[in-house]
Amino acid sequence: MRLKKRSTFVLSHPTDILSALVGLKDVRVLSYVRSGPVVELVIEQDPIKPNCPSCGSRAHVKERPLVRYVDLPVYGRPMTLTWKKHRMACVSPECEKNSFVLGDHRIAAKNCLLTTRAAKWATEQVGTGRTVLEVARELGCDWHTVNDAVTTYGEALIAADRKRLTKTRAIGLDETSFVRRAGFVTDYATTVADVANHRIIEVLPSRSYVEVARWVHDQPVGWRAEIRYGALDMSATYAAVYSVTLPKAVQVVDPFHVIALANRALDAIRRRVQSETLGHRGRKNDPLYRIRRVLLMGQEKLDAKGSERLSSLLALGDPDGYVAIAYRVKERLREFYRAPDPQSASEMLTELIEHCVKRSMPPELKRLGRTLERWFDKICAYHQERITNGPTESINNLIKRIKRIGFGFRNFENYRIRVLLYAGKPNWRVLGSIVVT
Ligand SMILES: [Zn+2]
Secondary structure (H helix, E strand, C coil), X not given: CCCCCCCCCXXXXXXXXXXXXXXXXXXXXXXXXXXXXXXXXXXXXXXXXXXXXXXXXCEEEEECCEEEEEEEEECCEEEEEEEECCEEEECCCCCCCCEEECCECCCECCCCCECHHHHHHHHHHHHCCCCHHHHHHXXXXXXXXXXXXXXXXXXXXXXXXXXXXXXXXXEEEEEEEEECCHHHCEEXXXXXXXXXXXXXXXXXXXXXXXXHHHHHHHCCHHHHHHCCEEEEXXXXXXXXXXXXXXXXXXXXXXXXXXXXXXXXXXXXXXXXXXXXXXXXXXXCCXXXXXXXXXXXXXXXXXXXXXXXXXXXXXXXXXXXXXXXXXXXXXXXXXXXXXXXXXXXXXXXXXHHHHHHCCCCCCHHHHXXXXXXXXXXXXXXXXXXXXXXXXXXXXXXXXXXXXXXXXXXXCCHHHHHHHHHHHHCCCCHHHHCCCCCC
């Protein structure tokens, strides 16, 4: 329910506001001010007499600094929580620690500019799909403040949420890249997906055999023993990881990547024919350029008019019919995935490969044919158990979305946390009990 913005506060006593807004017994509200669009709540804690954390001597109050935190909005207005803290000084003249500030993780974690409850709320908002910028606007603070808090609490949640590694029959390894804004360096990461349960389990900072194999090897024996299928792109590295760490798992090449490969061959032929026939790269009115997207779409998505346009523009721009051949190869590969049984699927793929590697075929299709041949068993394995298609593709889409909403990660760990919050289906209830000191 959304409260009206003009709501007046009828809380009669500061402690009511306290119990509603802070909820901690030893915290007192000193004032509660609304000036213009900003609400400010000033609190302090009952004085305690701590000993010096360094030497254990007594300590006395030295200063009362006011520290401001971004809190949850009240009735749609950003709120600042101002905390009148206690800066303590050690009485021992020999002690090297001359002062320390008393904190309370229930109110705000050290080095976090958001209150604990605002930080947890922001983490859940961002984790379930809102952008950092949207959340920052709602809280009335800047992007970095929210991003830092989400990273801190997200990391704690991911570490505490041990049940993410549930037993599964199928996992998937996928290479993803993320670009750091500073220096535009491209880094590669490996996502490990629980394909059967549609979630990303882990993101590893590398695509190397050693690191990926080590991760799989380090997982509980019981978990590894359950895995019967390993999905992968056509990467020799990941195939080797499975062969060594999960030798009993059937390796299945993800259909998404097979179709993408055929699409790339088709697009390369289209571009080559275009420049060979016209002597330049694709321009707006060139027949092949006009159908570049339609070619990559599934044929069944075209209506009668669309099909007619496709064949007439092909007739204009593709005099030798190479683009049309590549288009039919791509469509045939898509049909392979709809084959009724493993036997006919395997026959279809054999025929298609023989067709692609014929001497008369363009080099791009020969190369495609050889790749399909090399991965033949692992491509056909899809038909044993149709385990990969939807899930991995939706996970790929998730990763793309994560890149869009959080481009320019300063480091790998931030990227990892965002991916796992968004696509790892963490148990959000664990967040409530997370303590960040
Ligand atoms: Zn001391």
